[in-house]
Amino acid sequence: MTAAVQTGVDGFLARYRGLRDRLPGDRAERDAAAEAFRRAGLPGRRVEAWKYTDLRPVAAAAFAEPLPPLAADSAWLARIPQLDAPRLVFVDGRYHPELSVPPAALRFTPFAARAEFGKLAQPEREPLVALNTMLAEDGAGLHIPEGMDAGTLHLVSLATDSAGGSTAFHPRHRIRLEPGAKLTLLETSTGDGAYLHNPVTEMHVGKNAELTHVRLQDESTDAFHLATLYVQIDEGGTYDSFVLNLGGRMVRSEVHAHLTGRNGAAHLNGAQLLTGTQHADFTSVVRHDAPNCNSRQTVKNVLTGRSRGVFQGRIEVARHAQKTDGYQMNQALLLSPDAEVDTKPELEIFADDVKCSHGATVGELDAEQLFYLRSRGIPDGEARSILVRAFLAEGLQAVTQDNIRAILEDSVERWWQRQLA
Amino acid sequence: MLEIRGLSASINDKPILKGIDLTVPPGEVHAIMGPNGSGKSTLAYVLSGREEYAVTGGSVTFNGHDLLTMAPEERAAAGVFLAFQAPIELPGVGNANFLRTALNAIRRAHGESELDAVQFLKLARAEAKRLAMPDDMLKRNVNVGFSGGEKKRNEVLQMAILRPKLAILDETDSGLDIDALKIVADGVNELRSPEFSALVITHHQRLLDHLVPTRVHVLAGGRIIRSGGPDLALELEARGYAGLVAEAA
Numbered sequence: 027m028t029a030a031v032q033t034g035v036d037g038f039l040a041r042y043r044g045l046r047d048r049l050p051g052d053r054a055e056r057d058a059a060a061e062a063f064r065r066a067g068l069p070g071r072r073v074e075a076w077k078y079t080d081l082r083p084v085a086a087a088a089f090a091e092p093l094p095p096l097a098a099d100s101a102w103l104a105r106i107p108q109l110d111a112p113r114l115v116f117v118d119g120r121y122h123p124e125l126s127v128p129p130a131a132l133r134f135t136p137f138a139a140r141a142e143f144g145k146l147a148q149p150e151r152e153p154l155v156a157l158n159t160m161l162a163e164d165g166a167g168l169h170i171p172e173g174m175d176a177g178t179l180h181l182v183s184l185a186t187d188s189a190g191g192s193t194a195f196h197p198r199h200r201i202r203l204e205p206g207a208k209l210t211l212l213e214t215s216t217g218d219g220a221y222l223h224n225p226v227t228e229m230h231v232g233k234n235a236e237l238t239h240v241r242l243q244d245e246s247t248d249a250f251h252l253a254t255l256y257v258q259i260d261e262g263g264t265y266d267s268f269v270l271n272l273g274g275r276m277v278r279s280e281v282h283a284h285l286t287g288r289n290g291a292a293h294l295n296g297a298q299l300l301t302g303t304q305h306a307d308f309t310s311v312v313r314h315d316a317p318n319c320n321s322r323q324t325v326k327n328v329l330t331g332r333s334r335g336v337f338q339g340r341i342e343v344a345r346h347a348q349k350t351d352g353y354q355m356n357q358a359l360l361l362s363p364d365a366e367v368d369t370k371p372e373l374e375i376f377a378d379d380v381k382c383s384h385g386a387t388v389g390e391l392d393a394e395q396l397f398y399l400r401s402r403g404i405p406d407g408e409a410r411s412i413l414v415r416a417f418l419a420e421g422l423q424a425v426t427q428d429n430i431r432a433i434l435e436d437s438v439e440r441w442w443q444r445q446l447a
Numbered sequence: 448m449l450e451i452r453g454l455s456a457s458i459n460d461k462p463i464l465k466g467i468d469l470t471v472p473p474g475e476v477h478a479i480m481g482p483n484g485s486g487k488s489t490l491a492y493v494l495s496g497r498e499e500y501a502v503t504g505g506s507v508t509f510n511g512h513d514l515l516t517m518a519p520e521e522r523a524a525a526g527v528f529l530a531f532q533a534p535i536e537l538p539g540v541g542n543a544n545f546l547r548t549a550l551n552a553i554r555r556a557h558g559e560s561e562l563d564a565v566q567f568l569k570l571a572r573a574e575a576k577r578l579a580m581p582d583d584m585l586k587r588n589v590n591v592g593f594s595g596g597e598k599k600r601n602e603v604l605q606m607a608i609l610r611p612k613l614a615i616l617d618e619t620d621s622g623l624d625i626d627a628l629k630i631v632a633d634g635v636n637e638l639r640s641p642e643f644s645a646l647v648i649t650h651h652q653r654l655l656d657h658l659v660p661t662r663v664h665v666l667a668g669g670r671i672i673r674s675g676g677p678d679l680a681l682e683l684e685a686r687g688y689a690g691l692v693a694e695a696a
Contacts, residue, residue: 398534400518402549412540412548
């Protein structure tokens with residue numbers, strides 16, 4: 027079987043023309059997104075939002091259409107962390123019922139079965155969201171009814187490298203928590219070969235609802251992982267998230283969080299461990315649109331080799347969002363002279379009674395701590411390893427569910443063992 | 448046996464130690480006293496291998512090892528232990544894990560088998576109990592959120608577990624109340640044996656009431672200006688350093 031190979035913006039647009047009549051959902055919305063994508067293209071560093079993460083390598087790569095998913099191959103399940111919870115598995119972007127164990131209690135609808143675009147995503151402003159809106163075929167639609175504690179759910183993306191060339195897939199996920207509902211979501215992305223995983227997720231956390239969202243990004247080191255997430259948090263709602271970036275060739279985790287009611291909370295924590303020539307980017311925009319909300323963000327970077335970490339954090343506080351409490355911190359450990367981190371915090375504050383702060387640290391390991399460990403007999407290499415893991419362990423403390431934190435700790439430990447080997 | 452001959456050291460090209468001669472035979476506890484800025488802490492750091500200090504002259508041998516050519520971890524494996532004046536906080540590193548890693552590194556260096564978590568915890572809990580330390584100090588991150596006294600006791604706990612042959616106590620008594628002081632002194636006394644020696648840096652006679660030294664040395668201006676028996680500490684307590692420093696000048 028041969029697949030059509032396409033490159034660049036024209037390639038994606040050609041693909042849309044070919045698929046247009048077969049794609050589910052509102053065609054007018056897709057056409058508008060295609061037009062927005064045609065205009066914006068895949069931006070390079072001259073566009074401010076993409077100054078540090080240049081998408082030209084994505085434009086230069088050739089992508090084939092993903093083939094229909096493979097028959098159930100449970101060997102793939104060994105690749106993902108074991109979590110005692112229902113799971114929704116997407117293979118090369120398509121829902122795979124044989125590998126999945128859908129939740130019994132809550133309503134799950136694949137995007138392919140009922141394609142509805144939400145109101146939060148902004149394809150006219152974000153080129154990758156336009157690309158996704160144009161080509162999205164599948165994704166997870168979840169609805170948690172009022173007051174329900176939906177427990178834990180595992181959302182998995184596997185890229186199989188079975189098309190004989192690079193594939194591109196653009197999952198579209200929508201998750202809605204009605205007032206008072208609760209959900210813990212672990213999202214794992216992994217795979218083989220070169221591919222583009224370009225998910226867009228729209229989340230709505232209703233009044234007093236609580237969403238815990240942990241993402242483990244462990245893609246192939248030849249893959250592009252460009253994820254955009256929109257979350258609206260209503261009065262008293264909490265969105266508590268953590269992203270761990272381990273894999274990928276070029277990675278962007280972009281979050282737009284909108285606090286729309288009093289006493290809402292948005293926690294956008296994360297960590298990334300990069301090596302070789304990996305590039306990973308945390309970009310976030312938190313908009314405080316109501317009084318008494320808090321937002322918290324601590325991102326830790328461990329960079330080795332010639333890797334590059336990017337942090338762009340923006341906090342916007344509307345005039346009426348008094349008593350806003352916003353905090354941002356980006357910390358980087360540079361373990362090689364060729365590693366680089368770029369930090370761009372931005373505060374845009376129109377209210378006059380707010381507490382907003384941001385900070386960044388960049389450095390090597392602390393000489394006093396290192397000496398303390400060595401003076402106790404711990405050899406230099408082992409002492410360094412302890413300090414790096416401690417730096418990350420502190421970050422992972424933000425994940426409060428023990429079973430999920432253990433999965434992240436385990437992934438970090440395996441990453442670190444690979445570096446030492 | 449620790450033998451220091453003509454030891455000179457500087458930091459950022461500023462000479463601090465200007466020719467120290469000192470011998471500590473096995474089984475003896477020597478106190479080093481002296482005014483602020485006399486070089487006491489520098490001596491402690493140079494002996495334990497802190498790289499920021501440049502040794503500009505002299506030699507240090509310890510049980511036949513040329514200490515100055517050894518990495519800090521090699522010195523620790525040879526039996527040197529520094530109790531820090533300001534113990535370092537290690538956020539994200541559990542105290543028990545830290546102690547077990549250190550003990551096993553030293554055991555490995557000696558060709559001994561490593562202790563597993565269960566064996567280690569049994570040992571650590573017994574030592575912690577002896578030092579009147581609550582069990583949860585083993586579970587907490589190293590020195591993070593510890594009071595001044597707890598940090599000092601944690602140093603003594605490490606010493607009790609690592610069982611060094613030469614302990615250097617850098618003002619371990621500072622900031623301790625009288626009960627904690629006794630506990631610390633008992634911790635060191637517990638280790639005293641014909642194979643163990645200690646260098647106790649202190650400002651005050653108080654610690655030496657409980658930890659009776661074999662010899663007392665007065666360090667001033669980077670040199671040892673006087674040595675004597677335990678009575679010298681009492682004399683210093685009564686007269687202060689000023690007279691001694693003037694006499695030596």
